[in-house]
Amino acid sequence: MRPSRRALITTALAAPLAACVQEIGERPLRVSDTHPAGYPTVAAVAEMGRLLAERTKGRLRFAMYPGGQLGEEIDTLEITIFGGLDLNRVNLAALNSIAAETIVPSLPFLFRSKAHMRAALDGPPGRAILDSLEPHGLIGLAFYDSGERSFYNTRGPIRTPADLAGLKLRVQSSDLFVALVQAMGGDPTPMSYGEVYQALVTGVVDGAENNWPSYEDSRHFEVAGFYSLTRHVMTPEILVMSARTWNRLSAEDQAVVRDCARQSVPFMRELWDARETAARARVAAKGVQINEVETAPFQALVAPVWDRFARTARARMLVDQIKAIPG
Ligand code: GTR
Numbered sequence: 001m002r003p004s005r006r007a008l009i010t011t012a013l014a015a016p017l018a019a020c021v022q023e024i025g026e027r028p029l030r031v032s033d034t035h036p037a038g039y040p041t042v043a044a045v046a047e048m049g050r051l052l053a054e055r056t057k058g059r060l061r062f063a064m065y066p067g068g069q070l071g072e073e074i075d076t077l078e079i080t081i082f083g084g085l086d087l088n089r090v091n092l093a094a095l096n097s098i099a100a101e102t103i104v105p106s107l108p109f110l111f112r113s114k115a116h117m118r119a120a121l122d123g124p125p126g127r128a129i130l131d132s133l134e135p136h137g138l139i140g141l142a143f144y145d146s147g148e149r150s151f152y153n154t155r156g157p158i159r160t161p162a163d164l165a166g167l168k169l170r171v172q173s174s175d176l177f178v179a180l181v182q183a184m185g186g187d188p189t190p191m192s193y194g195e196v197y198q199a200l201v202t203g204v205v206d207g208a209e210n211n212w213p214s215y216e217d218s219r220h221f222e223v224a225g226f227y228s229l230t231r232h233v234m235t236p237e238i239l240v241m242s243a244r245t246w247n248r249l250s251a252e253d254q255a256v257v258r259d260c261a262r263q264s265v266p267f268m269r270e271l272w273d274a275r276e277t278a279a280r281a282r283v284a285a286k287g288v289q290i291n292e293v294e295t296a297p298f299q300a301l302v303a304p305v306w307d308r309f310a311r312t313a314r315a316r317m318l319v320d321q322i323k324a325i326p327g
Pocket of ligand 1: 034073089090091146172192193209210211214237
């Protein structure tokens, strides 16, 4: 069972106090992830921890808390901001209400391909988004792949926007995702990831949207067996460090942390590519009905989302930079 909010806050308040008496290096750095051990994000952060421990001779090391054991992403982010957790791997959508720049990579149909998405996040736009977090108490260390997100549901295949009418679809707690589903004609319900399985079973929602590895790993495929390849966003994952922890590291250690995070990215991408293919094959073998979708009619509906979320000069500049990148 996931901890209650009260328990989370108690832990979160206790941890910084304990951290005051314990210097970084005397305790491991605490890292949260909603996914279980073995998932590509968790494996990548574990690899970063291995590199870090090696480079600092064990002075800096990670204690991993995977599987959402410390709470849902939005809650653990708050805790990370005030120093109760040192690192957190979340989906970028969880930061949408914290830093406006993080919305840009979730603009629907922004990226033309996986290569385009990777080049944009490895380049100046990615750097600008990572750096935009610092005033909010977080240090952006790395982006990881999260693939294309598509809709799945309990009722039947989605082929045209009309098929979304009347479907209650779980979305992440981000205004952009709410607006996106509304624009396409569905009925969005923001909800934490850990609550979705039960919500699908009880019919509180009819479906959700996610990538292949999460769809498989969360076992949502057992309940919602129609997966329709709308490929509407490629919101990446992000690894952040608490600025409170960061500010207690020496400049040399900060450089090593950045370097180890950077090195974990190609490691993750290799795991990700293999996992995407394997997860799709495994759910198909278990009877999931998969259908390709002509995306043009969906793309035609998302203009209001762009008008609302890519409005500021800063967002437009990032979008222009991303569009100019080949891939
Ligand atoms: C997954 C992502 C998680 C979480 C989840 C969700 O793809 O890896 O961090 O954001 O989606 O839909 O909540």
